[in-house]
Amino acid sequence: xxxxxxxxxxxxxxxxxxxxxxxxxxxxxxxxxxxxxxxxxxxxxxxxxxxxxxxxxxxxxxxxxxxxxxxxxxxxxxxxxxxxxxxxxxxxxxxxxxxxxxxxxxxxxxxxxxxxxxxxxxxxxxxxxxxxxxxxxxxxxxxxxxxxxxxxxxxxxxxxxxxxxxxxxxxxxxxxxxxxxxxxxxxxxxxxxxxxxxxxxxxxxxxxxxxxxxxxxxxxxxxxxxxxxxxxxxxxxxxxxxxxxxxxxxxxxxxxxxxxxxxxxxxxxxxxxxxxxxxxxxxxxxxxxxxxxxxxxxxxxxxxxxxxxxxxxxxxxxxxxxxxxxxxxxxxxxxxxxxxxxxxxxxxxxxxxxxxxxxxxxxxxxxxxxxxxxxxxxxxxxxxxxxxxxxxxxxxxxxxxxxxxxxxxxxxxxxxxxxxxxxxxxxxxxxxxxxxxxxxxxxxxxxxxxxxxxxxxxxxxxxxxxxxxxxxxxxxxxxxxxxxxxxxxxxxxxxxxxxxxxxxxxxxxxxx
Numbered sequence: 001x002x003x004x005x006x007x008x009x010x011x012x013x014x015x016x017x018x019x020x021x022x023x024x025x026x027x028x029x030x031x032x033x034x035x036x037x038x039x040x041x042x043x044x045x046x047x048x049x050x051x052x053x054x055x056x057x058x059x060x061x062x063x064x065x066x067x068x069x070x071x072x073x074x075x076x077x078x079x080x081x082x083x084x085x086x087x088x089x090x091x092x093x094x095x096x097x098x099x100x101x102x103x104x105x106x107x108x109x110x111x112x113x114x115x116x117x118x119x120x121x122x123x124x125x126x127x128x129x130x131x132x133x134x135x136x137x138x139x140x141x142x143x144x145x146x147x148x149x150x151x152x153x154x155x156x157x158x159x160x161x162x163x164x165x166x167x168x169x170x171x172x173x174x175x176x177x178x179x180x181x182x183x184x185x186x187x188x189x190x191x192x193x194x195x196x197x198x199x200x201x202x203x204x205x206x207x208x209x210x211x212x213x214x215x216x217x218x219x220x221x222x223x224x225x226x227x228x229x230x231x232x233x234x235x236x237x238x239x240x241x242x243x244x245x246x247x248x249x250x251x252x253x254x255x256x257x258x259x260x261x262x263x264x265x266x267x268x269x270x271x272x273x274x275x276x277x278x279x280x281x282x283x284x285x286x287x288x289x290x291x292x293x294x295x296x297x298x299x300x301x302x303x304x305x306x307x308x309x310x311x312x313x314x315x316x317x318x319x320x321x322x323x324x325x326x327x328x329x330x331x332x333x334x335x336x337x338x339x340x341x342x343x344x345x346x347x348x349x350x351x352x353x354x355x356x357x358x359x360x361x362x363x364x365x366x367x368x369x370x371x372x373x374x375x376x377x378x379x380x381x382x383x384x385x386x387x388x389x390x391x392x393x394x395x396x397x398x399x400x401x402x403x404x405x406x407x408x409x410x411x412x413x414x415x416x417x418x419x420x421x422x423x424x425x426x427x428x429x430x431x432x433x434x435x436x437x438x439x440x441x442x443x444x445x446x447x448x449x450x451x452x453x454x455x456x457x458x459x460x461x462x463x464x465x466x467x468x469x470x471x472x473x474x475x476x477x478x479x480x481x482x483x484x485x486x487x488x489x490x491x492x493x494x495x496x497x498x499x500x501x502x503x504x505x506x507x508x509x510x511x512x
Contacts, residue, residue, distance in 0.1 A: 029072045373414065
């Protein structure tokens with residue numbers, strides 16, 4: 001497909017652009033479902049070479065009448081797409097349902113069809129290196145595997161709560177699950193992972209990844225890996241943040257989370273950095289880090305907002321003033337973006353600094369945007385689609401802070417890329433669009449032979465890290481380094497913390 005559009009469509013007032021690959025012709029026509037030409041538009045002669053393609057960007061924003069359309073240029077045609085007031089409602093609900101499908105420790109009921117399963121991983125778990133056993137059932141399976149990890153869990157919780165904060169009305173319609181109920185499922189598990197002294201265990205999983213089986217069929221011993229300061233900092237931050245959202249829903253639960261956050265902070269205050277590496281014999285996801293300063297600072301900011309105590313305010317102010325504010329990344333390995341985003345809620349100069357931090361980062365990213373609307377060109381990391389959703393969140397906030405339309409357009413371009421305006425022409429959300437991702441590295445999807453809907457693929461990754469990528473993608477330019485093959489964990493795995501920023505971005509852009 002050489003005319004790439006958002007396969008889920010556009011709202012009438014959106015800026016609408018298509019990417020055209022190759023020399024297709026000097027004009028583009030827009031045809032309705034009856035095949036009638038409703039617009040004829042010039043194609044810009046300003047072509048650029050990107051990822052071994054000559055591409056042009058064509059603007060068809062003049063198309064505002066609701067309906068179903070195709071774009072035509074030369075002998076090429078796009079996939080059909082709608083223009084509608086609410087083209088993304090169903091997709092958002094399904095992106096949220098993903099978390100229900102990922103539930104651990106409880107039944108996923110008959111509404112999930114072939115993916116329904118009884119409670120899994122609900123045996124007692126052993127604390128690594130000891131004979132101590134604990135009950136830590138619940139939460140979400142992190143990704144295509146069945147491990148549960150505190151660090152990415154905190155990012156997922158924060159993203160989903162931000163999406164709720166920005167546009168709660170977007171979540172009024174539901175399929176399988178309510179957003180706040182679903183986030184609580186994860187929070188209840190996270191609380192079980194806190195030690196009596198306030199420290200938080202880094203993860204629970206089996207010692208090794210299992211085969212492509214259903215979750216209830218993984219029967220190996222569950223192992224709780226040692227505590228880390230990164231997990232404890234992220235736990236403190238996400239618990240303090242969540243307590244504010246649940247205060248009116250369940251005051252007792254909110255207070256329980258606040259007190260857990262305080263205990264985690266009290267332990268952190270006297271703890272030297274304990275950066276996680278997998279202990280001997282454990283080879284599941286590590287989520288290691290080179291520093292815990294950003295996690296500690298995020299915790300200080302969230303506790304300052306939740307508790308208002310001077311010690312948290314002082315720690316937040318001191319940390320923000322000293323922080324590297326050249327970027328505002330949204331974790332999981334670097335939580336400075338959450339410091340900036342949440343720090344905007346602090347009073348006085350610190351709030352002003354955080355607001356400027358967000359706008360400055362968005363401005364710097366604007367300078368790097370390419371023809372496909374994203375900021376990455378030379379190298380795309382594992383999980384690049386997470387980065388693209390994260391960038392969209394920052395662009396959205398910069399628009400809200402400044403009112404400058406350029407930031408809103410940039411946020412929309414991140415969404416368009418994920419839904420089809422990309423070099424491989426895939427809608428990266430499983431089971432959506434004219435060319436959907438259907439074969440993720442995701443054990444339930446492989447075990448049943450049926451793809452779970454609403455999974456955001458990790459997307460193009462230039463590292464050639466798995467057998468399928470090495471076999472099928474050698475020599476492929478970075479933006480095209482994607483294969484819809486379950487063996488390709490480096491380009492086509494799924495993760496709760498990849499879905500979560502897309503949920504936040506989509507909800508934000510659906511704001512009336």
